[in-house]
Amino acid sequence: MNAPAQSIRPHGPSAISLGSRFGAMLRRHTIGALILLLLAFVAGIEVARPGTVTPIWISNILLFAAPLGILAAGQTLVMLAGGIDLSVASVATASAYLMATHSSQGGSAAVLWGLGVGLLVGAVNGLGIAVLRVQPLVMTLGTGLMTEGTLIVYSQKLMASAPRVPSFIQSLGSGKVLGGVPIDLFAWIPLGFLVLIGLPRTGLGRLIYAVGDNREACELAGVRVWQVLFADYIMCGLFAAVAGLVIVGGTNAADMSLADVYLLPSVAAAIIGGTSIFGGRGGYAGSVVGALILTVLNSLLTLLDAPEPIRQILYGAIILLLAAAYTRLTD
Amino acid sequence: MSAPEILLAVNGLAKRFGAVVALRDASLELRAGEVQALMGANGAGKSTLVKILTGVFGADGGEITIRGRACRFRSPAEARDAGLVSVYQDPALVPDLTVAQNLRLARAPLDAARQWLTELGIADPDVGAFVRDLPFQTLRLIDLARALASDPSILLIDEITASLPADLSARIFAIVRHWRERGRGVIFISHRMAEVSVLCDRATVLRDGVTVGATETARGSEERIVELMLGYEVARAAADTAPTPGQPYGDAVPALEVNHLRAGRLLQDVSFALHPGEVLGIAALDGQGQEELFDCIAGVRDRDGGEIHSHGALRRFRHPADAIRAGIVLVPANRLQAMLPQRSIRENVALPSYGPLSRWGPIAMRRERGRVENAIRRLQVDTRAESELRRLSGGNQQKVMIARWLASAFKILLCFDPTRGIDIGTKRQIYALLRELAAAGSAVLLFTSELPEIRLACDRVIVLFGGRVVREMSAAEADEATLLRAAHGLVARREDAA
Known part of the structure; x- marks a missing residue:
């Protein structure tokens, strides 16, 4: 529809300010910008404490980032559809605990118990949000509390078999092979690739974005939106359950507040990575870098021996800054 | 005949959004006592031009002068203070506030707005009603009354008649003519050729972000405007869409x-x-x-x-x-x-x-x-x-x-x-x-x-x-x-x- 002959007319004040050109570049390469930020943090650590950044340090960062990365995968999936899942920490804890208390039944049965929790809570979330149309925030807050409470009741009834973390879960959560490659990467990388490739290249992935962008439009286009949301929350629950197994493998003790510290970072990793909390925009690649940034940040604050309140203030400030930057870039 | 005063002159306005050039070289001249149509195909840049004129967007280049004075608006409030007010395609009203609250939000004088509403045929307007409870047509009229209440010297109207019944359109036209008689200016965006030729004195046509011409809008100028809007070949090709005669269907199973x-x-x-x-x-x-x-x-x-x-x-x-x-x-x-x-x-x-x-x-x-x-x-x-x-x-x-x-x-x-x-x-x-x-x-x-x-x-x-x-x-x-x-x-x- 262009008139090509006259469209090429140079105009005097077409010089665009350097700022907006930089903005346009960032808009096109948000992941690149995030990676630069990550590298800046790593450089900051090396400057603050020279000699810290070694292959072992990098391997440890990856080891610690994996459970957060897996949780953030589920969180990203539901956030893209315009939701949020606040039950992921409780699900991860419950998954770890049930796995540990059923370890006497054999490794795979124990793991299935753990994943079963994720499936169940995910399905309940999906039912409430997709079919009964409860607000995701309210629904998952409720199911998270219920999961936690049920777990306490369960642990009190349980006298006989004390929770025991099987050795293969321990090595999953803390082991390394091939001279320093964390074993938990073997869980994170395949799952991560599945999400990374599945979101843009499968029908379900497209629908997750579409539902988050405009639910009514999806209905009009013949999409049964409840099916998409139901599947979405189940996937999130399963990712949380896997993350719980990795976490308990690292701590080797299934206590009742095992995964609590991961809840807000799982949301933060997605937001830092550019996933909109209103849905429809973002992706998992950003969340992966977001999870790495948060892990490195944690490591930096630990190195600096920062007290907990300072840590929280910095954490919050960085998330706010990045969220504000995104809003400016994308609107 | 002395040349009428130039109320508003726009020269070489340019605006891009990222890689998309919305306006390349838009120019326009509005005289005092003139109703001017702004026309162009979708995406030609009409709305962008209006939004720059009313301070919603800043321009990347070009200049705006009002009565010979160069202006640059950083917000709709600044444009309003300079006498430019617009009525948008979609009424800019907050659904969860009452009409009166909306008017106050826009700093429009309540009494004047009420008077204009009466003029527009809403006798005894209930300004305590919530905007979300009102039909779309009424919202457009309220939006117009809001604009009129601040008594602008240049009124910009974007596609207001698109979904209004004929009698309401007629009332709006009367007000537009009133504005002309008072020696003020109106920029009127519409796709309805008939309206434009009845109401407007001249038309400025945009294509791909460039002003391609300004023309008198006497009857018979429609084809000329269409040609300007589309470029010659496209206009010719689009005119060839005569309907085929209806066929008899007999006993065939209907779809x-x-x-x-x-x-x-x-x-x-x-x-x-x-x-x-x-x-x-x-x-x-x-x-x-x-x-x-x-x-x-x-x-x-x-x-x-x-x-x-x-x-x-x-x-x-x-x-x-x-x-x-x-x-x-x-x-x-x-x-x-x-x-x-x-x-x-x-x-x-x-x-x-x-x-x-x-x-x-x-x-x-x-x-x-x-x-x-x-x-x-x-x-x-x-x-x-x-x-x-x-x-x-x-x-x-x-x-x-x-x-x-x-x-x-x-x-x-x-x-x-x-x-x-x-x-x-x-x-x-x-x-x-x-x-x-x-x-x-x-x-x-x-x-x-x-x-x-x-x-x-x-x-x-x-x-x-x-x-x-x-x-x-x-x-x-x-x-x-x-x-x-x-x-x-x-x-x-x-x-x-x-």
Whole structure:
């Protein structure tokens, strides 16, 4: 529809300010910008404490980032559809605990118990949000509390078999092979690739974005939106359950507040990575870098021996800054 | 005759959004006591120009002078203080506040606004009513009254008559003329050629962000304006969309048969048959049950009574997915309902193909790309801003909504006012496409609020009034006057007595 002959007319004040050109570049390469930020943090650590950044340090960062990365995968999936899942920490804890208390039944049965929790809570979330149309925030807050409470009741009834973390879960959560490659990467990388490739290249992935962008439009286009949301929350629950197994493998003790510290970072990793909390925009690649940034940040604050309140203030400030930057870039 | 004072001069205005150039070189001159039309195809840059003039966007280049003084507005408030106020296509009112609160929000003098509302025919306006409870037409009038209340020296009106009945339009025109008599200026954006030639003194035409000409708007200048808007070749080609004569259908099984359909408060009793290869027009004033009719057939809502048959089988749709599986697809009136604003053209077009559970798996990317490109090429969608649909112009968004169904298979296309607020060139393209689809064997049901357009696209028309069919006629009989009379229920003869 262009008139090509006259469209090429140079105009005097077409010089665009350097700022907006930089903005346009960032808009096109948000992941690149995030990676630069990550590298800046790593450089900051090396400057603050020279000699810290070694292959072992990098391997440890990856080891610690994996459970957060897996949780953030589920969180990203539901956030893209315009939701949020606040039950992921409780699900991860419950998954770890049930796995540990059923370890006497054999490794795979124990793991299935753990994943079963994720499936169940995910399905309940999906039912409430997709079919009964409860607000995701309210629904998952409720199911998270219920999961936690049920777990306490369960642990009190349980006298006989004390929770025991099987050795293969321990090595999953803390082991390394091939001279320093964390074993938990073997869980994170395949799952991560599945999400990374599945979101843009499968029908379900497209629908997750579409539902988050405009639910009514999806209905009009013949999409049964409840099916998409139901599947979405189940996937999130399963990712949380896997993350719980990795976490308990690292701590080797299934206590009742095992995964609590991961809840807000799982949301933060997605937001830092550019996933909109209103849905429809973002992706998992950003969340992966977001999870790495948060892990490195944690490591930096630990190195600096920062007290907990300072840590929280910095954490919050960085998330706010990045969220504000995104809003400016994308609107 | 001394030259009248130049109220507003715009020179070489430029604006880009990322990679998309919205305005390249827009110029305009508004004299005191002049009503000037601003015209152009969708995406030509009219709205961008208005938004720069009223301080919503900053310009990248060019200059604005008001009464010879250079101005640069950083906010709508600054523009208002300089005497420029606009009425937008969609009323800029907060739904959860009352009318009075909205007026206060815009710092419009309440008494003056109330007076203007009375002038506009809302006797005894209830300014305590919540905006969300008021009909769309009233909101437009309130928005206009808000603008008038601040007594601007330059009034910008963007597409205000697009969905207003004739009597209200007439009142608005009276006010516009009043503004002219007081030696002020009005910039009037409209796609309705008839309005422009009656109301405006001159027209400035934009194409692809460049002012391509200004012309007097005496009667007979329409073709000249269309040519300016589209460029010569496109205008010639678009004029060749004469409807084919209607064919007799005899006993052939209709694609769609509706019997005594009833739904909600408005749709009382509607029956008709639609055949493959036919474009059936529906003409009606606002709120005669046409929304409910389309929603029932498309599976958006369930009917309260009556039957819908398609291709000989009785249907009951509980979800749009059911209708789509039966080959019935809907292009709704409001494209915001149907589009994914943050997603790409490609994802918008391909959306319906992922509805069924069996299509949740991996996407055949190359095949999808082929199908999508085919559809958007057929509709000549401007793809400069393809990565987010919200960055496209309204007309191009609407084309994408139609392309979505071209890319999947359908037998019956329901189009609800697909050309509302769309420029004349795009309109002709859409109507030509509907004819083409019908010629290829599809059945098309078309509601349009623009009565003169019925003859361009349809074989046959039914007129709804009070939720019932009051008149059926061939396209040849369906001139604007006849349709308008029937649509107002002013029809005496009706063949069947039932």
